[in-house]
Amino acid sequence: MHVLVTGAASMVGTKLVARLATDQSLCGQEIDRLTLLDVVTPDHPQGFGGACETAVGDLSDQTTSEAAISGRPDVIFHLAAVVSGEAELDFEKGMRANFDGSRRLFDLIRTAPDYRPRVVFASSIAVFGAPFPDAIADDFAPTPLTSYGTQKAMTELLLADYTRRGFLDGIGIRLPNIAVRPGLPNKAASGFFSSIIREPLAGAEALLPVEDTALQTHASPRAAVGFLIHAAGLKATSVGPRVNLNMPGVCCTISEQLDALRRVAGDKVASRVRHAPDPFVARMVAGWPSRFDPRRAHALGFSGERDFEEIIRVHIEDDLGGQYVS
Amino acid sequence: MHVLVTGAASMVGTKLVARLATDQSLCGQEIDRLTLLDVVTPDHPQGFGGACETAVGDLSDQTTSEAAISGRPDVIFHLAAVVSGEAELDFEKGMRANFDGSRRLFDLIRTAPDYRPRVVFASSIAVFGAPFPDAIADDFAPTPLTSYGTQKAMTELLLADYTRRGFLDGIGIRLPNIAVRPGLPNKAASGFFSSIIREPLAGAEALLPVEDTALQTHASPRAAVGFLIHAAGLKATSVGPRVNLNMPGVCCTISEQLDALRRVAGDKVASRVRHAPDPFVARMVAGWPSRFDPRRAHALGFSGERDFEEIIRVHIEDDLGGQYVS
Numbered sequence: 001m002h003v004l005v006t007g008a009a010s011m012v013g014t015k016l017v018a019r020l021a022t023d024q025s026l027c028g029q030e031i032d033r034l035t036l037l038d039v040v041t042p043d044h045p046q047g048f049g050g051a052c053e054t055a056v057g058d059l060s061d062q063t064t065s066e067a068a069i070s071g072r073p074d075v076i077f078h079l080a081a082v083v084s085g086e087a088e089l090d091f092e093k094g095m096r097a098n099f100d101g102s103r104r105l106f107d108l109i110r111t112a113p114d115y116r117p118r119v120v121f122a123s124s125i126a127v128f129g130a131p132f133p134d135a136i137a138d139d140f141a142p143t144p145l146t147s148y149g150t151q152k153a154m155t156e157l158l159l160a161d162y163t164r165r166g167f168l169d170g171i172g173i174r175l176p177n178i179a180v181r182p183g184l185p186n187k188a189a190s191g192f193f194s195s196i197i198r199e200p201l202a203g204a205e206a207l208l209p210v211e212d213t214a215l216q217t218h219a220s221p222r223a224a225v226g227f228l229i230h231a232a233g234l235k236a237t238s239v240g241p242r243v244n245l246n247m248p249g250v251c252c253t254i255s256e257q258l259d260a261l262r263r264v265a266g267d268k269v270a271s272r273v274r275h276a277p278d279p280f281v282a283r284m285v286a287g288w289p290s291r292f293d294p295r296r297a298h299a300l301g302f303s304g305e306r307d308f309e310e311i312i313r314v315h316i317e318d319d320l321g322g323q324y325v326s
Numbered sequence: 327m328h329v330l331v332t333g334a335a336s337m338v339g340t341k342l343v344a345r346l347a348t349d350q351s352l353c354g355q356e357i358d359r360l361t362l363l364d365v366v367t368p369d370h371p372q373g374f375g376g377a378c379e380t381a382v383g384d385l386s387d388q389t390t391s392e393a394a395i396s397g398r399p400d401v402i403f404h405l406a407a408v409v410s411g412e413a414e415l416d417f418e419k420g421m422r423a424n425f426d427g428s429r430r431l432f433d434l435i436r437t438a439p440d441y442r443p444r445v446v447f448a449s450s451i452a453v454f455g456a457p458f459p460d461a462i463a464d465d466f467a468p469t470p471l472t473s474y475g476t477q478k479a480m481t482e483l484l485l486a487d488y489t490r491r492g493f494l495d496g497i498g499i500r501l502p503n504i505a506v507r508p509g510l511p512n513k514a515a516s517g518f519f520s521s522i523i524r525e526p527l528a529g530a531e532a533l534l535p536v537e538d539t540a541l542q543t544h545a546s547p548r549a550a551v552g553f554l555i556h557a558a559g560l561k562a563t564s565v566g567p568r569v570n571l572n573m574p575g576v577c578c579t580i581s582e583q584l585d586a587l588r589r590v591a592g593d594k595v596a597s598r599v600r601h602a603p604d605p606f607v608a609r610m611v612a613g614w615p616s617r618f619d620p621r622r623a624h625a626l627g628f629s630g631e632r633d634f635e636e637i638i639r640v641h642i643e644d645d646l647g648g649q650y651v652s
Binding site: 091144154158164241 | 467
């Protein structure tokens with residue numbers, strides 16, 4: 001089996017590729033070839049026995065996208081995206097990367113003779129915009145309040161229509177907030193959901209810009225990789241025409257996140273979080289979807305963590321080698 | 327005020343232009359200039375005192391779309407579209423006309439300095455796909471089951487994001503089934519909803535391809551024109567960020583349509599409808615949305631007909647000069 005990963009150098013992409021390399025198989029078939037694409041050179045995964053090619057470029061570029069699918073990968077994990085903050089600041093860049101790039105990929109598949117790969121598209125809960133019902137089900141209308149969310153929602157529509165017409169075999173998964181993100185803080189406004197766990201475990205202070213009553217749904221990077229892999233193996237007939245799915249996650253308040261941190265790592269670690277209100281971030285967070293009704297995802301066998309303690313333990317295991325600064 | 331109508335030679339476009347020419351005003355301002363665009367030459371409206379230019383072409387063509395907005399129209403009624411049957415048969419043509427054409431129009435507006443016209447976009451209930459709740463509200467997710475519906479839903483998302491960002495001032499209205507369509511039968515699968523009224527009133531037999539229990543929501547062409555004109559005058563602040571709205575209509579079964587025909591025009595006219603089951607059409611109709619909850623549209627002052635009798639009377643007045651073959 002030949003697998004293509006776009007956005008392979010991203011945080012989730014890197015972890016997905018590592019998992020594929022470790023498993024050496026997908027959907028019960030041996031992976032003998034990996035193609036990794038990103039705007040920066042993706043690393044070759046350690047320990048992978050098959051062929052592995054890396055490519056650098058943007059899918060909205062014809063040559064890049066043609067090269068990416070020239071080997072006719074059987075499964076395509078389409079993760080490549082410009083993040084929400086950047087898509088908001090640079091509208092044209094966001095449209096080009098997030099929408100035009102996806103469309104070009106889909107169109108190259110559509111026009112290739114006798115080719116109908118499984119395409120797993122990493123969408124986002126950013127397709128939703130306030131006001132929200134108590135729990136957002138799959139039939140709640142995407143009315144995004146960011147250009148990023150708009151571009152993801154448009155790509156979801158394309159994915160569904162291309163699947164319906166038999167041009168490709170698509171599944172879109174709307175990832176919840178991914179926590180705990182390893183590494184340095186990034187500029188995403190949602191970054192604090194991770195940094196209030198990651199920094200204290202590293203012995204550093206973290207700032208909490210919102211009230212601790214703020215509610216959000218989280219999945220670990222490991223769970224996100226699990227969703228992607230599970231999606232790759234789903235039968236199209238069991239998904240039906242509504243191919244874009246809300247993923248499950250742990251819905252909790254920040255106060256509950258910090259309680260979990262205290263239980264896992266002790267009072268001293270949890271005390272490294274300092275409340276530093278930022279009205280700008282607070283306003284953004286208030287407009288984000290917080291709670292989902294992922295009954296379709298559950299029925300299709302997707303599963304995330306049970307509670308936020310588990311999410312913290314996954315971070316300590318996967319990213320900290322089992323160690324933290326107590 | 328300068329008004330641009332795209333799709334000006336379409337059935338609804340022609341009636342909209344006639345109404346604008348008669349009113350000579352829109353949103354309380356005098357119309358001194360009309361620009362009419364379509365793929366076939368639109369007629370100059372009778373009795374219009376201002377300047378009227380017509381243009382022939384497709385919005386996906388750069389020169390055509392640049393010319394269309396070069397006069398910086400204050401209000402743009404964007405009706406141009408390839409119909410659902412054609413968009414399904416010729417995927418690329420549908421994408422080009424329905425999505426790329428709309429995007430080009432919106433992008434030319436976006437990149438024009440100091441220009442932010444009101445754009446009224448004629449969307450469609452085809453953005454929805456079965457299964458449906460009992461009544462489809464504005465927050466029900468568009469999961470179209472046709473490429474036409476997909477292209478309309480993608481354009482709605484663009485319209486909302488471009489409006490949110492201040493690139494233009496958009497409102498999208500999802501038209502229900504338009505009946506009674508005047509003129510010759512067309513090839514739309516939904517055509518029978520009109521022909522079972524129009525043909526009997528013209529003394530001809532009409533075929534009913536589905537059971538008379540089939541439910542659908544209708545508005546007359548006159549009501550559709552009224553929706554477009556009402557949308558042009560709405561304050562953006564009263565609409566909010568969810569700029570795409572389900573329109574009101576008369577929800578009734580075919581049996582109720584025929585009862586209304588009997589009451590308006592008598593038994594002899596109503597007896598000209600013959601049941602000729604067509605399983606292909608019946609399957610399509612079963613997948614169409616039938617009943618809506620247009621509470622947002624009502625709150626914003628949109629109103630359609632009260633019952634199907636009124637829809638028939640509008641047809642007799644507007645299209646038959648008050649006469650029918652009894």
